[in-house]
Amino acid sequence: DAMVIQNPRYQVTQFGKPVTLSCSQTLNHNVMYWYQQKSSQAPKLLFHYYDKDFNNEADTPDNFQSRRPNTSFCFLDIRSPGLGDAAMYLCATSYATGGADTQYFGPGTRLTVL
Amino acid sequence: AQSVTQLDSQVPVFEEAPVELRCNYSSSVSVYLFWYVQYPNQGLQLLLKYLSGSTLVKGINGFEAEFNKSQTSFHLRKPSVHISDTAEYFCAVSESEKLTFGTGTRLTIIP
Numbered sequence: 326d327a328m329v330i331q332n333p334r335y336q337v338t339q340f341g342k343p344v345t346l347s348c349s350q351t352l353n354h355n356v357m358y359w360y361q362q363k364s365s366q367a368p369k370l371l372f373h374y375y376d377k378d379f380n381n382e383a384d385t386p387d388n389f390q391s392r393r394p395n396t397s398f399c400f401l402d403i404r405s406p407g408l409g410d411a412a413m414y415l416c417a418t419s420y421a422t423g424g425a426d427t428q429y430f431g432p433g434t435r436l437t438v439l
Numbered sequence: 440a441q442s443v444t445q446l447d448s449q450v451p452v453f454e455e456a457p458v459e460l461r462c463n464y465s466s467s468v469s470v471y472l473f474w475y476v477q478y479p480n481q482g483l484q485l486l487l488k489y490l491s492g493s494t495l496v497k498g499i500n501g502f503e504a505e506f507n508k509s510q511t512s513f514h515l516r517k518p519s520v521h522i523s524d525t526a527e528y529f530c531a532v533s534e535s536e537k538l539t540f541g542t543g544t545r546l547t548i549i550p
Contacts, residue, residue: 329482331482356536365448365542365543366542366543367443367529367540367541367542367543368483368529368540369540370537370538373536375536380536415482415483417482417483422535422536423535423536424470424471424533424534424535424536424537424538425471425488425490425533427473427485427488428483428485428538429485430475430482430483430484431482432480432481432482433480433481433482
């Protein structure tokens, strides 16, 4: 089945220690998104790629970076995680932007910062 | 700017009873509206979406929603819920490429 895969499902890191979260997709979609979802809150868009074009949300902290080396993979790098970065990180894909397209979500990576 | 309000953070419902989860949105332009469901420890899955046309939209798992432009609402309904419907439900609005979510409604089914 075509899908969005996130690894690992659970990640524990130490305060200030860089961490990378991974997302891959077999849907061959053009757009990949990263969301942050804190407990009992709505998912919040961090950034997205349309092909290789990177689009950062204005309020995404500089501590968060992303890479998309090819169509299938996208990475979220947190350079110096703080306690406030503990959250579920969701990757999603869509065929195109424009608003009408369905976004397909992966299962998420739950990040714990000690 | 677009925004979404889900008025109920938690809704307990007896099994086989009907349920309505409320969603109101604000936007200065025409929008697309979505309902997503999130089961425990899983990502979000699309239930249904409204793009245009008929205001009554049918989705998966027996859910439906009605778009009401004058009331800027997009409430989700199901005539008879099951234990398996226990989940978090998110309403979302999209004006262009950005999807804005509400804070979610946790639906709990009471046996």
